[in-house]
Amino acid sequence: MCIIFTIIVLVIIITVPIVTAKTKKTNSEKTSITEEMEVTTEPTTTTSTTTSTTISTTSSTTISTTSSTTISTTSSTTISTTSSTTISTTTTINPCTTGNYVWNTSGITILDSSQVTHVVDIYIDSNNTLYITDEIASTVVWRLLKNATSATAIAGIKDSKGSSNTQLDHPQGVYVDTNGTMYVSDHYNHRVQKYINGSNSGITIAGLSESRGSSLNQLNGPRYITLDPTQAYIYIVDSYNHRIMRYSTNSTSGNNGTVVAGGNTIISLNQPWGLWYQPSVSSDFFITNYLGHSVIRWTPGASSSTFIAGVPGTTGSNSTLLNNPMGIKLDKYLNMFVVDQNNHRVQMFCANSRTGITIAGTGVSGGTPTTLNGPRGIAFDSNMNMYITDFGNKRVQKFLKL
Template sequence: MTSNRVAAGTGIRGSASNKLNLPRGIFVDVNLDLYVADCGNHRVQLFYPGEPNGITVAGNDASNSTIKLQYPTGIILDAEKYLFILDYGTHQIVILDLNGFRCLVGRYGFGTQSNQLANPFSFSFDRSGNMFVTDSGNHRIQKFQYLQESCDNSSTVKSVYSLALTSNSPTYFPDCSRSNSYYEAIQMNVTITSTYNLIISSEMKNTHGYIYTNGFNLFDWLENRLIYNEDYHNQSQFYLTAILEANTKYVFVMTTSSPNVTGNALIQVWGRGFIGFNRILNTSSVVQTIYASELTTKSPVYFRRCSTASCYYEAIQVNVIRSGLYTFFSISDMDRYWYIYKEYFNPTNPDENRLKLDDKSCLQKGFRFTIALEHSITYILVMTAAFRNMIGAFSIFVSGPDIVDLKSINYLPVTRILHSSAVQSNYSSELTTNSQTYSADCQKPNYYYQTIRMHVVESGYYAVSSYGSMRTFGDIYKDDFDPMNPVENILSLDYESCPGGDFKIGVYLHTGTTYILVMTTFFPNVTGNFFIMTSGPNNITLDPYSKYFVLFVNHQQKSETSH
């Protein structure tokens, strides 16, 4: 048998009425009408005999479709002209009957329950009307008795709400936007738990719709978000499908991605029960503060946590007039990191007082985070380059209930001795089973350790780093170290534990003072090699030190003097 004509499509992928995109399932009825699951175009096409152009009966571009399709793969028309659609992407079987489109089975995804379908691929009916479905994502074939097992087997109820965004509507800054957008928040009162299909039509372009559970926080628009969609192709229409429960608080938010856009919109909802819409009054607007600056070769430098390379940074003091939630995001061509601190920022110990880390969820080279700030507290926002010698301009956008005071503050640069043979202060040794032991945590014995004398020739702030084959730990003591009392004479240190078992200590050391560095391990009975480097305003001489050896030498000297 050979093909002598093309029944549908042109052989070229496309979305026009005479073209198809990755067609999957087909069905031919008694009138030789051809139904095609046009998978790649997210629609079902009907081709009449001899007609090259198809009619969209469901999905994208359908004039009467009230349900959104995502990669339909199967299509069946029964004797009563009811249309069954197997939708791979939304994990459901959709039926078009006298009540319109509705979910028949599925939408609950992966699982073992009978109402759960995950990526169904094909289906078929037997003579008794039983439906068999390849539930591929759940690794099984399911059998359903028609109208006895259904996700929505009652009459469909339609609910309608109309709204208008005007120049008097409140504004906020959605999704890392530098410009404010008008929005309207509407409370949804659900009477019956069911799957509901929403169609949002508007005369505006670039519209967005969000459904929130238990309230909408315009200062943190990601909080409580249940589902969202948008008008991707500026078609003035988009769909939302969600399982909504009775006696649960839902808020629908309508907005745009472009600033100062106004116009009318219509929300239509189909489901088992009526949904009441009530506009939320007395909604407020979000205020945005903008800060622009740049990192240059004159900017101060510091060392990020566990980093061996210095990077330019800028510290920005943040003061809020009104307490509340504030969202920060940035725009720049640089790869960079951001941190926020409470009260003050210590560039020699960048972990101290830090409240929040960098979050690059906004843009490829941007960041976004939301944090509660109090008007009585000073905060420090630190922007630093990701790599050594990186410079460039950046902008910060802060959105919240009121304006924010942002001003640059100066810190002295943090310096480290470069690890070259001329200036390096280093020390290498090992802990063995012959090393001395003590109880480092005052609980477990047998921590091997070694004491090292530190001779300081210039007072200043120093960093001491360790590297080795084991996870090391270090403490610095003033004047002397007593292994029987390891808390005596210990200095208060800026301690930083780094990945891979290393550590870094920050401490201010004075000339003319005896310092003892005790090198040990995080766990008892561990041995291995270690390497110590120091950095600061000058070299530090590091020598092995033994208290018992010193006592012996002093005793010998006294004996010789007495003779």
């Protein structure tokens, strides 16, 4: 609101000349004029209102012999509120279904027969360190650091198989937990060994050393192994008992385990070999059925399973058949990678598909960069480069992700 007061006072004295604006007055004269102004004031008021986005006050006063006073006030208030909510959803596309899952078909040999013999399983930790079981004649577990060219034996005694706590006899599966504790299935000793803090002396946590059997405290030819995400339990492929066993990772020799798959007849599991289990992706077990030439999906607690790759009991080399599958891995999309041992190749099955795509090997045995000879194990590093234990060629092959 703006209020303007204008006061105009005219004082005329006949006997005295009119004083111009330049005439100087004393303080007493100014007081007299002021008193006269108070008598003859005729007020005039003007009001205006302006609204804008600012608040300002302007005041000015002018006094002369003809006195004029102007007071101007501008007041405005603006309230502005902006509210915005954005919801963003990102949908990931399975690269297998778009044809973007491709690896170089020519492998790079990272370990050869000058260092290793018949390599079996392979595990890669979060630092891209490789752990490789060497069945015979080495009978050890190798460790190959990232970008290294020479491996070190960290469990077992090279070329000396046995059943002591420092020896192994045809080691098969290997797994390393986040604490660096390593677990190894010792096939012909019918046990699983645990190595703590880099020790080369194993502790038997499952099975009875050199005592095969089918009781809950025994194993018979254990193959590949895995741990659950809590690292509280280890799952063991008890091959000749046609079952999957679960033990506490803190068990000791002779403790009873729990049957979590198979164990009834060989109709469901027939000498299983490989195992994948990751509850954050799927609550089911995925098992390679070596003599069943198939892959089985088994829900824990169920009495039977579902065949998801291959035809049970039928060997073959086309895209829907397998021949003695061994190693197995799945990704977060449930795309499945199967080492098809007797077809000398690696097959990729996109999620929910029973048609395999050959991503390594040619289906014919060979020792060239593009061929394999009885491969057994498979693993992926953090960049999805693929590593295969090429058993018959006594080497480890790396296939770069394209």
